[in-house]
Amino acid sequence: MNPSLIPVAPGFDEPLEMLEACHERLQSQLQTLDRLARWLPEHGADPEASRAAEGIMRYFDVSAVNHHLDEERDLFPVLLERVGASRRLSLESLVEWILEDHQRMFAGWAEMRQRLDAIVRGEPHDLPLEETARFTERYVFHIGREEGELFPFARDLLTDDDIARLGLSMTRRRRPPAPGGQ
Numbered sequence: 001m002n003p004s005l006i007p008v009a010p011g012f013d014e015p016l017e018m019l020e021a022c023h024e025r026l027q028s029q030l031q032t033l034d035r036l037a038r039w040l041p042e043h044g045a046d047p048e049a050s051r052a053a054e055g056i057m058r059y060f061d062v063s064a065v066n067h068h069l070d071e072e073r074d075l076f077p078v079l080l081e082r083v084g085a086s087r088r089l090s091l092e093s094l095v096e097w098i099l100e101d102h103q104r105m106f107a108g109w110a111e112m113r114q115r116l117d118a119i120v121r122g123e124p125h126d127l128p129l130e131e132t133a134r135f136t137e138r139y140v141f142h143i144g145r146e147e148g149e150l151f152p153f154a155r156d157l158l159t160d161d162d163i164a165r166l167g168l169s170m171t172r173r174r175r176p177p178a179p180g181g182q
Contacts, residue, residue, distance in 0.1 A: 014167070015070070015163060015166040015167040015170055016151060016154055016155065016158075016163070016166075018167075018170060019067065019070060019071070019075075019146075019151070020147065020151070022063065022064075022067045023143045023146070023147065025059065025063065026059070026063075026064065026067075026139060026143065027139075027140070027143070029055070029056050029059045029060070030135075030136045030139055030140070032052055032055065032056055033056055033112075033127070033132055033135070033136065034129075034132055034133075034136065035052070036049060036052045036053060036056070036119070036127060037126075037127035037128070037129050037132040038129070039052075040119070040125070040126055040127055041126065044124060045118070045119045045121075045122045045123055045124060045125055046122075047122075049119050050119060050120050050121075050122055053116040053117075053119040053120045054116075054120045056116055057113060057116050057117065057120065060109055060112075060113070061113075064109075066170075066173050066174060068102050069173060070166070070169070070170050070173065071098065071102075071146075071150075072099065072102070073169070074165075074166050074169045074170070075150075075154060075166060076095050076098075076099075078157075078158065078162050078165075078166070079091060079095070079150075079153055079154060079157055079158070080092065080095065082157040082158070082159075082162070083153070083157060087153075091153055094145070094149055094150060094153075095150075097145070098142070098145070098146065098150065101138075101142050104138065105138060105139065105142065108134075108135055108138060112131075112132075112135055115127055
């Protein structure tokens, strides 16, 4: 990436960088969640809290799901296809952990979403700081493993063609359906 005074988001021709940028946006949403939990005791589910909760829900309902699909349907299969015997067990173990953690994360999100949905509707509701901290810690730990362990595998194993296919698949996943379902 070119250094710039104005941050430039990576494009789909840089799928690994896109996945990392998604992690940055996710961490921003987690910070908003923390601020929301601290806001509610004094202000309640006011319009600002409702907007914050709605933005968090939109991110986790759409972008986070696409991110997981990018990994599960596209990245993991090609990495497992490319990895040599000497590193296969390590990668398989990591992928298995990530897949299981995705399920734990989805379960945690389902619970958090119920709380946020009530806030969006303006209903009195709280977000206990301990719960939001546990929710955030799971995601932060997960991101750390992906960036520290998975992405190095990807940078080492993926060919230019793999990267192009991954970017194309990510683009298709996010493209709105054509009119008439075609």
